[in-house]
Amino acid sequence: MSSFQEFQARHDLSMEALCARILERHAATIRVKKPAVAIANLARIVETTLTLANRKGFHSMSLRDLTEQSGLSMGALYAYFDSKDTLLMMILGQVVGVVEEVLGRPPEALATDPAGRLRWLLETHLYLTEAMHPWFVFAYMEAKAFPKEGRELAVSSEMMTESMIADALADGVARGLFAVPDVTMAAVLIKPMLQDWYVKRAKHRRRGVTPDLYAEQLIAFVEAAVGLRTMQAAGR
Amino acid sequence: MSSFQEFQARHDLSMEALCARILERHAATIRVKKPAVAIANLARIVETTLTLANRKGFHSMSLRDLTEQSGLSMGALYAYFDSKDTLLMMILGQVVGVVEEVLGRPPEALATDPAGRLRWLLETHLYLTEAMHPWFVFAYMEAKAFPKEGRELAVSSEMMTESMIADALADGVARGLFAVPDVTMAAVLIKPMLQDWYVKRAKHRRRGVTPDLYAEQLIAFVEAAVGLRTMQAAGR
DNA sequence: AGATATAAAGCGAGCGCTCGCTCGTTTTTT
DNA sequence: AAAAAACGAGCGAGCGCTCGCTTTATATCT
Numbered sequence: 001m002s003s004f005q006e007f008q009a010r011h012d013l014s015m016e017a018l019c020a021r022i023l024e025r026h027a028a029t030i031r032v033k034k035p036a037v038a039i040a041n042l043a044r045i046v047e048t049t050l051t052l053a054n055r056k057g058f059h060s061m062s063l064r065d066l067t068e069q070s071g072l073s074m075g076a077l078y079a080y081f082d083s084k085d086t087l088l089m090m091i092l093g094q095v096v097g098v099v100e101e102v103l104g105r106p107p108e109a110l111a112t113d114p115a116g117r118l119r120w121l122l123e124t125h126l127y128l129t130e131a132m133h134p135w136f137v138f139a140y141m142e143a144k145a146f147p148k149e150g151r152e153l154a155v156s157s158e159m160m161t162e163s164m165i166a167d168a169l170a171d172g173v174a175r176g177l178f179a180v181p182d183v184t185m186a187a188v189l190i191k192p193m194l195q196d197w198y199v200k201r202a203k204h205r206r207r208g209v210t211p212d213l214y215a216e217q218l219i220a221f222v223e224a225a226v227g228l229r230t231m232q233a234a235g236r
Numbered sequence: 237m238s239s240f241q242e243f244q245a246r247h248d249l250s251m252e253a254l255c256a257r258i259l260e261r262h263a264a265t266i267r268v269k270k271p272a273v274a275i276a277n278l279a280r281i282v283e284t285t286l287t288l289a290n291r292k293g294f295h296s297m298s299l300r301d302l303t304e305q306s307g308l309s310m311g312a313l314y315a316y317f318d319s320k321d322t323l324l325m326m327i328l329g330q331v332v333g334v335v336e337e338v339l340g341r342p343p344e345a346l347a348t349d350p351a352g353r354l355r356w357l358l359e360t361h362l363y364l365t366e367a368m369h370p371w372f373v374f375a376y377m378e379a380k381a382f383p384k385e386g387r388e389l390a391v392s393s394e395m396m397t398e399s400m401i402a403d404a405l406a407d408g409v410a411r412g413l414f415a416v417p418d419v420t421m422a423a424v425l426i427k428p429m430l431q432d433w434y435v436k437r438a439k440h441r442r443r444g445v446t447p448d449l450y451a452e453q454l455i456a457f458v459e460a461a462v463g464l465r466t467m468q469a470a471g472r
Numbered sequence: 473a474g475a476t477a478t479a480a481a482g483c484g485a486g487c488g489c490t491c492g493c494t495c496g497t498t499t500t501t502t
Numbered sequence: 503a504a505a506a507a508a509c510g511a512g513c514g515a516g517c518g519c520t521c522g523c524t525t526t527a528t529a530t531c532t
Binding site: 063083 | 518520527
């Protein structure tokens with residue numbers, strides 16, 4: 001069983017589970033009372049929004065497109081959000097929330113193992129973005145063009161993962177495991193390689209690269225860059 | 237004198253020079269006859285478009301915004317392009333053209349020096365995107381959302397630089413200089429680190445990172461990852 | 473169990489507005 | 503005075519969003 005499959009078994013990232021969380025968060029705005037109905041329709045709305053917005057941009061997607069593709073009427077849509085921007089923030093907020101949840105607490109066993117923690121961070125980031133691919137593409141592409149609140153959310157979320165990587169690196173340097181002149185800079189350079197997996201996923205797929213393969217090769221590349229001695233090299 | 241300054245001295249990438257090239261390319265569509273007038277107004281149009289589009293997205297920028305900020309009237313704008321999409325393609329086409337021109341032919345002295353060629357590619361890419369920062373942000377952000385022709389242009393341009401990097405790596409491996417298990421994969425991983433310089437330039441600037449510093453650190457990171465022996469290490 | 477009343481959910485034509493774009497007119501240059 | 507360039511009000515289409523209405527689900531009462 002691949003590591004990615006194990007990851008999926010550990011986390012329920014199904015559309016329904018994610019929309020249930022959106023419902024909790026936005027219970028104040030959503031006018032539909034019955035959770036089962038609300039979750040089912042939110043799923044239809046979000047699914048369609050991600051498809052259309054990732055194809056031609058959120059702003060270019062009209063609410064009429066959304067009614068046609070989702071099967072819900074104009075009025076029904078506005079029972080779930082009070083403006084198009086709120087719909088955007090629902091999706092963005094859920095992405096940020098899941099990132100905090102999944103990446104926020106590494107296994108305690110890795111607390112004293114910076115190399116393992118770095119590996120875990122890279123792997124988990126890739127698997128998470130693979131499992132929620134359209135969500136992350138959406139967040140990446142739309143975050144900057146929209147309300148201030150959304151941009152700040154996205155920036156602070158990115159800063160968090162970046163500093164987790166930097167911490168693992170600094171820890172490794174302190175233990176003499178890594179040789180990195182500037183850990184912040186190294187973390188800054190690693191981040192875009194993680195993002196590239198989902199931003200240009202079609203390209204990677206065309207080359208036949210799976211998430212597990214990308215994870216393996218990215219980790220090898222990064223470990224070489226930070227000067228981690230492999231077991232063979234260390235044994236010499 | 238910094239390398240970036242040398243780069244700027246070697247290439248005229250001023251707004252006027254770039255718009256002169258746009259005028260050549262689109263002489264058929266542009267209805268204004270006198271080159272001096274056409275170039276000056278194209279410069280105003282492109283400058284304003286880049287500013288507005290990079291702030292809120294090309295699609296969200298209305299032509300009325302553009303008239304107000306550029307000082308040209310609606311009718312005057314349409315003497316320079318026949319549709320909003322054509323304006324987009326003018327800018328995109330110029331970016332792709334300059335990339336081919338500047339990155340397309342490395343100094344001949346580096347033909348038998350893969351490490352030097354790799355360094356030159358990374359450095360030159362960073363300096364070029366720094367000198368034309370708003371252009372590249374525009375191309376990166378808007379390429380996917382717009383006409384098919386534009387997307388294909390952007391993809392093929394990216395493929396070109398990627399394969400130039402892969403070639404330098406393969407050459408280095410053949411000469412026993414680099415240790416890279418998969419040169420294509422390594423090139424794929426390097427590209428997003430190059431793009432990050434302009435995509436998140438505000439972040440880098442906030443940290444006080446100059447183009448020269450970023451170039452230096454990126455090159456060090458990549459050289460470590462591909463296993464290049466430094467002079468000191470080789471001398472041991 | 474069937475009839476009725478009430479609440480919940482969904483509907484979609486239409487409102488005010490802004491969009492990309494045109495074209496008859498005016499201004500500037502030669 | 504002719505040619506070139508710039509102007510900007512106005513067009514129809516399409517936008518986000520509202521609201522009076524219909525349909526469906528649930529509760530209540532014979």
